[in-house]
Structures are given as C-alpha cells and as structure tokens.
Amino acid sequence: MLKLSQLATAVALVVAGAAATAGEVEVLHYWTSGGEAKSVAELKKIMQAKGHAWKDFAVAGGGGDNAATVLKSRVVSGNPPAAAQIKGPAIQEWASEGVLANLDATAKAEKWDTLLPGVVANVMKYKGNYVAAPVNVHRVNWMWANSAVLKKAGVAGAPKSWDEFFVAAEKVKKAGLIAVAHGGQNWQDFTTFESVVLGVGGAKFYSDALVKLDQKALTSDTMKKSLETFRKIKGYTDAAAPGRDWNLATAMVIQEKAAFQFMGDWAKGEFSAAGKVPGKDYICAAAPGTANAYTFNVDSFAMFKLKDAGAQKAQGDLAASIMGTEFQEVFNLNKGSIPVRLNMDMAKFDDCAKLSAKDFVSTAKSGGLVPSVAHGMAIAPAAEGAIKDAVSQFWNDDKISVADGVANIAKAAATK
Numbered sequence: 001m002l003k004l005s006q007l008a009t010a011v012a013l014v015v016a017g018a019a020a021t022a023g024e025v026e027v028l029h030y031w032t033s034g035g036e037a038k039s040v041a042e043l044k045k046i047m048q049a050k051g052h053a054w055k056d057f058a059v060a061g062g063g064g065d066n067a068a069t070v071l072k073s074r075v076v077s078g079n080p081p082a083a084a085q086i087k088g089p090a091i092q093e094w095a096s097e098g099v100l101a102n103l104d105a106t107a108k109a110e111k112w113d114t115l116l117p118g119v120v121a122n123v124m125k126y127k128g129n130y131v132a133a134p135v136n137v138h139r140v141n142w143m144w145a146n147s148a149v150l151k152k153a154g155v156a157g158a159p160k161s162w163d164e165f166f167v168a169a170e171k172v173k174k175a176g177l178i179a180v181a182h183g184g185q186n187w188q189d190f191t192t193f194e195s196v197v198l199g200v201g202g203a204k205f206y207s208d209a210l211v212k213l214d215q216k217a218l219t220s221d222t223m224k225k226s227l228e229t230f231r232k233i234k235g236y237t238d239a240a241a242p243g244r245d246w247n248l249a250t251a252m253v254i255q256e257k258a259a260f261q262f263m264g265d266w267a268k269g270e271f272s273a274a275g276k277v278p279g280k281d282y283i284c285a286a287a288p289g290t291a292n293a294y295t296f297n298v299d300s301f302a303m304f305k306l307k308d309a310g311a312q313k314a315q316g317d318l319a320a321s322i323m324g325t326e327f328q329e330v331f332n333l334n335k336g337s338i339p340v341r342l343n344m345d346m347a348k349f350d351d352c353a354k355l356s357a358k359d360f361v362s363t364a365k366s367g368g369l370v371p372s373v374a375h376g377m378a379i380a381p382a383a384e385g386a387i388k389d390a391v392s393q394f395w396n397d398d399k400i401s402v403a404d405g406v407a408n409i410a411k412a413a414a415t416k
C-alpha cells in the first residue's frame with residue numbers, strides 16, 4: 001500500500017507528466033476521400049496515444065487549392081493552425097514570411113538528414129533549417145485500369161505507348177464503356193497533361209518545358225505533339241466529366257464503368273478501401289511512354305510558430321511521429337504512396353508500391369526523376385496557377401487551336 005505522502009507525490013508526478021506532454025494540434029489537411037480519411041485517421045491515433053488532442057481541420061477539395069485559400073486567411077488573421085499540409089516551393093514561400101517554426105531539434109534528434117533522400121530534405125528546409133516534415137512519396141505518372149473492363153473490350157493489357165493507348169481506348173468505346181474516367185478540374189487536367197508531356201517528350205523535355213519553363217521547349221514541336229495527344233484523350237472522356245471529383249472518377253474504374261484513369265497513386269487508396277486487389281481486379285502501370293520516368297509528389301506538413309508551450313511540444317511530437325517507422329508504414333499502406341523514410345521494410349506493401357519504390361531509386365540515378373507540376377512540387381505557385389489555367393482552357397475549348405494553346409501556355413509560364 002502507498003502511504004498518503006507517497007500517493008501525493010505519485011499523483012503530482014502524473015499530473016506534471018501530463019502537463020508536460022499534452023497539447024493540442026490543429027491539423028489542416030485536405031484528405032477527405034475514403035482512402036485519404038483512413039490514412040489521416042492513423043496519424044490522429046498516434047498523436048492521441050501520445051496524449052495530445054487532435055483538432056481536425058479538413059478542407060475538402062482534391063489537390064488542395066481550397067485548403068491553401070483557407071490557410072491564407074487563417075495566417076493573415078494571426079490564427080494559424082499548428083500544422084498544415086503544404087508542399088514543394090510553397091513551403092519556401094511560407095517560410096520566407098517568417099511564420100514557420102524551426103523543427104531542427106526534432107530533425108536532429110531523429111536523424112532526418114540520414115533518413116531522407118537529399119532531393120526531399122532540401123524541399124523541407126528553408127535556409128538550412130527544417131520547417132516541414134515529409135509524409136510520403138506519391139508517384140503521379142500512373143495509369144489505372146479495370147481488368148474486367150479491359151477483358152470485356154478485348155484489350156490484352158495496359159498499353160505501353162500513346163499509339164497503343166488510343167487503339168485500346170477505341171476498343172473500350174466500341175464495347176459501350178467509358179474509356180477514360182476524368183474529373184474536369186484544373187489540377188486533374190494538368191495531372192493528365194504532365195503525364196502526356198512526359199510520355200511524348202521524355203524526362204529531359206518535361207524538365208526543360210515544365211520545370212525550367214524554357215521558352216524554346218515550351219514552343220517546340222514536341223509541345224505541339226503533346227497538346228494534340230492531350231486533346232485526343234478528351235475525346236474518350238464522358239460528358240459528365242466537368243467538375244467531377246477525382247475519387248468519383250476512380251470509383252467509375254472501380255465499378256467497371258470506365259477502363260482507365262490517369263491519376264497519382266492516392267487513387268490506389270480508393271481501390272484498397274474498396275477491397276480491390278492490384279494485378280487481379282485492377283492494373284497499375286506507368287502512363288504510356290513513361291515507364292522510365294517518375295513524377296514525384298511528396299506530401300508534407302509545415303508547422304506554424306505558436307506561443308503555447310504545450311502546443312509546441314505537440315508539434316515536435318507530430319513531426320517525430322510523421323517520420324517514425326510506425327506511421328510511415330501504416331499511413332502509406334492506406335494512402336497508396338510509399339514511405340519517404342529510407343530503408344523501410346516494404347514486405348507488407350503491394351506490387352504497385354514495390355514498383356514505385358524501385359522506380360524512385362532507379363529514375364533518381366538515370367535522370368528520369370522529375371517533380372510534379374500539377375501537385376505543387378516544381379514551380380512557384382503563381383506560374384503554376386497560370387499554366388494550369390492555360391492548359392484547362394485548351395482542354396475545355398475545342399476552338400482553341402494547338403498553335404494558340406502552345407502560345408498561351410508559353411505566355412502563362414512567364415508569370416511571376
């Protein structure tokens with residue numbers, strides 16, 4: 001039996017311990033589809049197990065444009081969330097405003113410099129200090145296909161070139177099904193567009209045109225060919241595509257209404273949540289012509305400067321949890337992505353994830369690893385927004401000629 005004085009000490013210790021650890025994290029994210037919600041729930045569980053309160057701040061809208069707008073208004077009004085899903089060059093923009101917290105203490109204690117690929121670590125840092133924690137690596141240049149639909153249409157397997165793709169799409173159309181499930185929103189249009197540019201022109205051309213924004217590449221014949229191919233794909237989408245959310249397009253493939261979707265591997269999260277098995281119910285393949293290239297998209301959380309000590313502690317724990325092996329495995333199994341932390345055991349992952357992990361490493365060596373423009377990894381937000389608009393205008397308006405489309409995109413690329 002504890003004596004009363006011992007009991008009092010024990011209680012005091014427990015209370016002190018709780019006060020030292022418990023804090024609230026308000027987390028702004030845009031993971032609201034079935035697969036996404038399952039994934040983010042794992043992070044919530046881990047934080048709650050550490051004694052922190054999780055305040056969910058979900059802003060629906062694929063690709064995160066809505067979340068970015070809401071974040072701006074919160075920061076401007078002096079009330080930022082503890083953490084927000086921000087990535088790529090936008091991290092640098094936020095850091096330059098002086099509003100992000102320094103995560104170096106956690107990063108040093110957890111050895112992030114040795115656990116992250118250099119290409120990722122650089123994006124998480126501002127002037128040499130960590131200001132964001134990376135979650136995963138999504139591959140964007142995927143093509144998803146329903147096996148039963150392909151069979152019904154007499155298509156032997158995933159087409160490897162754009163020429164093969166159009167032959168397959170024609171067969172699907174003749175079989176009375178939708179060839180391409182698409183959601184007409186500008187980030188989805190661009191997700192398809194950048195895979196086309198990568199397939200038509202290769203990784204070097206992609207990089208010159210869409211990352212370096214080189215005017216010569218942007219106005220080249222290869223760009224014209226890319227726009228022609230892009231427009232041709234539109235002919236295989238259905239009339240209800242405009243405005244459709246990406247996960248509803250994925251559902252069309254899952255439910256055997258459509259054959260293909262061009263989307264990053266968060267789409268796999270939807271297949272998994274629906275109990276579908278890759279290689280059996282559906283196929284994951286690199287978009288036509290892009291097997292030797294990889295458009296990467298790294299999700300990450302930037303932390304905002306907060307005054308409350310408990311909240312700061314919770315932020316540190318959030319950053320450490322995100323890079324921990326437990327989270328990296330369970331989150332990415334649900335999300336469709338692969339762990340960003342190096343040397344993780346991939347035994348529990350499916351063949352699509354294993355292919356992604358293998359190609360991430362091999363394309364980093366070959367020069368085929370390029371940042372996704374559609375997903376905010378490559379260029380400053382202003383130019384990105386302008387190019388996306390030009391590409392979507394071309395997609396939506398058949399009266400815009402290929403030559404004008406090329407000129408509009410090249411002009412948009414010069415936006416500062």
Ligand code: BGC
Pocket residue numbers: 030036061062063064138246266297298299375
């Ligand atoms: C994000 C993914 C997300 C997808 C759909 C991408 O830009 O990186 O995490 O699942 O958009 O919202």
